[in-house]
């Protein structure tokens with residue numbers, strides 16, 4: 001895993017967006033996966049500006065979701081789907097056929113996983129994945145102690161449930177998450193892990209310098225071609 005530390009979070013947004021745009025220029029029909037959560041929101045803005053300024057053409061790109069809370073979907077503000085649609089897909093004017101998103105309310109979560117695995121396989125893997133790092137090191141909903149291959153439904157950890165309040169302004173009765181699997185993420189052709197702000201300092205340190213263990217899923221990116229992009233606050237201990 002390579003480390004890139006930038007002066008502040010806005011520069012992280014700009015540099016991460018550049019990497020995504022580079023991949024799309026090389027492969028206009030790339031399969032791109034961008035995490036929900038707060039961390040990538042500045043990257044959304046950079047990508048939307050790039051389209052406005054004719055610096056990037058998203059017409060042939062496909063987007064795949066990273067994860068979703070089981071039991072909710074885009075009718076719930078704070079869901080991954082609502083975050084990605086409102087923040088990125090709708091402003092980019094994407095067609096529905098370009099978007100493949102986990103339905104957290106699907107009748108069969110097994111079918112939902114199978115469907116997503118089929119899409120990944122049909123595209124011959126993910127060309128670019130942008131991941132946030134959870135406070136406990138989770139990637140998507142690959143929670144501590146798990147190490148999944150393909151799409152899976154996993155129990156949410158107590159930390160994730162606690163953190164969820166910031167997305168929904170209240171605690172929803174959420175117990176499971178549906179997520180792309182760790183192997184699908186580690187095998188993506190380009191992987192960026194992004195973390196900003198002081199509160200991510202400890203988990204960034206564990207991700208990069210700690211033991212490689214499924215107790216900290218983000219540490220499983222050690223030894224891969226992933227790039228860890230952080231601002232100075234998050235990267236203070238590892239520079």
Ligand code: PGA
Nearest residue numbers: 037038039132133134140
């Ligand atoms: P955050 O979430 O970007 O809102 O900090 C990261 C995550 O839980 O993966």
